[in-house]
Amino acid sequence: MTYPQVLLQNRKPDRIATLEEYQQSGGYQALKDVLHKHPYKDVQEILIEAVLLGRGGAAFPAGMKLRTVAEDAPFPRYMVCNADEMEPGTFKDRVLIHADPHMIIEGMIIDGYGALAEKGIIFIRPEYESAARILEREINIAKEAGFLGKNILGSEFSMDIVVHRSGGRYICGEVTAQLNALMGKRPNPQQPPPYPTEKGLWGMPTVLQNVETLANIPHIIRNGVEWYKNLAKTETGAGTKLFCVSGRVNKPGCFELPMGVRLSEIIEVHAGGMPPGSEYKACLPGGASTRYLPEEFYDIEMDFDPMREAGHRLGTGAIMVFDQKTCLVGATLNLTEFFARESCGWCTPCREGLPYIRDLLLRLEEGEGREEFIPMLEQMSKHLWSSYCAFAPGATSPVESLITYFEDEIREHVSQKKCPFK
Numbered sequence: 001m002t003y004p005q006v007l008l009q010n011r012k013p014d015r016i017a018t019l020e021e022y023q024q025s026g027g028y029q030a031l032k033d034v035l036h037k038h039p040y041k042d043v044q045e046i047l048i049e050a051v052l053l054g055r056g057g058a059a060f061p062a063g064m065k066l067r068t069v070a071e072d073a074p075f076p077r078y079m080v081c082n083a084d085e086m087e088p089g090t091f092k093d094r095v096l097i098h099a100d101p102h103m104i105i106e107g108m109i110i111d112g113y114g115a116l117a118e119k120g121i122i123f124i125r126p127e128y129e130s131a132a133r134i135l136e137r138e139i140n141i142a143k144e145a146g147f148l149g150k151n152i153l154g155s156e157f158s159m160d161i162v163v164h165r166s167g168g169r170y171i172c173g174e175v176t177a178q179l180n181a182l183m184g185k186r187p188n189p190q191q192p193p194p195y196p197t198e199k200g201l202w203g204m205p206t207v208l209q210n211v212e213t214l215a216n217i218p219h220i221i222r223n224g225v226e227w228y229k230n231l232a233k234t235e236t237g238a239g240t241k242l243f244c245v246s247g248r249v250n251k252p253g254c255f256e257l258p259m260g261v262r263l264s265e266i267i268e269v270h271a272g273g274m275p276p277g278s279e280y281k282a283c284l285p286g287g288a289s290t291r292y293l294p295e296e297f298y299d300i301e302m303d304f305d306p307m308r309e310a311g312h313r314l315g316t317g318a319i320m321v322f323d324q325k326t327c328l329v330g331a332t333l334n335l336t337e338f339f340a341r342e343s344c345g346w347c348t349p350c351r352e353g354l355p356y357i358r359d360l361l362l363r364l365e366e367g368e369g370r371e372e373f374i375p376m377l378e379q380m381s382k383h384l385w386s387s388y389c390a391f392a393p394g395a396t397s398p399v400e401s402l403i404t405y406f407e408d409e410i411r412e413h414v415s416q417k418k419c420p421f422k
């Protein structure tokens with residue numbers, strides 16, 4: 001089964017698409033149109049109509065975010081591209097940057113125009129050094145071609161983009177922590193109000209979007225809202241989605257598929273199915289901060305609404321597949337180790353609760369578990385919901401869903417006084 005490739009249409013096995021190749025596929029046409037034919041507010045309306053939802057995990061409507069920058073808001077305004085991508089299992093933004101960097105640059109300029117934000121910053125994790133260099137080089141090429149800098153393509157709008165390498169913490173992916181990091185402060189999250197679009201970087205209006213969200217924008221402007229909506233399989237969905245598939249599949253990778261494609265199709269068709277002797281047990285559908293999806297959801301439509309209706313989250317669309325031979329207590333321990341290490345330490349439930357959960361899981365794995373650990377895990381997961389930011393509820397999603405769907409597996413660890421999978 002093949003589907004139209006939009007974001008990955010210029011993907012090559014060994015190199016990026018050059019500026020010329022991007023332009024041959026229609027690149028920078030949307031920018032020309034928008035700057036010469038549309039007042040900046042049209043960008044907001046088009047993205048709202050297209051139902052472009054943020055691909056960084058929270059699914060916030062991109063056009064609505066632009067609209068929250070008040071007309072009389074002060075200048076300078078900032079446009080930040082979130083390329084932090086530290087969510088375990090997620091690598092779609094890296095694939096996009098290595099495939100077609102100008103698509104992201106064009107998306108940033110149009111999004112910046114949508115809020116009259118003339119200062120662009122790409123915040124990128126330090127491990128993505130080659131991606132950072134690609135972006136820096138291609139930003140200069142775009143500038144030489146007149147797509148960046150003063151009075152872009154003869155219009156009134158000017159914009160520059162710089163690349164900022166993160167110090168390297170998971171919490172720096174959260175919007176307010178990222179803005180603090182950019183200002184040289186300790187990257188603790190900050191609950192709104194004020195919202196970043198009102199007072200963000202250095203007290204100025206700041207729009208922050210994920211790499212994949214931005215990459216969609218030139219295509220929506222160029223091909224129209226109806227075209228974009230029709231790419232999705234679901235009634236309420238729009239566009240395509242990059243799914244990163246890893247774990248027990250024959251062909252792990254990053255696949256561009258219609259929004260709303262079924263989980264079963266992603267695994268069986270696009271990721272090459274599961275290896276011989278492996279049976280589907282569960283997956284994490286959208287990175288480490290989503291809930292396990294057991295077999296009863298194997299056919300679910302991978303789109304924001306159907307997932308929410310089923311009590312789950314699409315997250316980043318990074319699907320980690322587990323088979324019947326994989327210990328989910330061990331998998332959850334692994335993820336909780338990560339979260340306990342990455343907690344920014346600002347608030348007590350998260351700072352203290354995650355190591356506590358990790359220790360309970362570790363003792364279960366090592367055969368020291370007791371029955372009362374299950375209600376303790378449950379209670380501690382609930383406590384974490386009173387933490388200051390969305391990090392902690394995300395971190396408890398694997399734990400809470402482990403108890404909901406795989407309590408028997410935890411009990412086996414207790415009754416056998418060892419991990420039954422070892």
Ligand SMILES: Cc1cc2nc3c(=O)[nH]c(=O)nc-3n(C[C@H](O)[C@H](O)[C@H](O)COP(=O)(O)O)c2cc1C
Nearest residue numbers: 054055056082084085086173174175209210213390
């Ligand atoms: C702990 C935490 C980590 C996050 N990490 C990322 C990240 O690496 N990349 C990203 O785009 N969004 C990340 N987000 C979501 C951002 O806060 C924000 O919602 C998103 O970047 C906005 O862009 P979008 O609307 O285009 O998705 C994270 C959120 C939390 C709570």
Ligand code: SF4
Nearest residue numbers: 344345346347350389
């Ligand atoms: S929930 Fe965790 S990451 Fe968020 S502010 Fe509290 S300690 Fe920091």
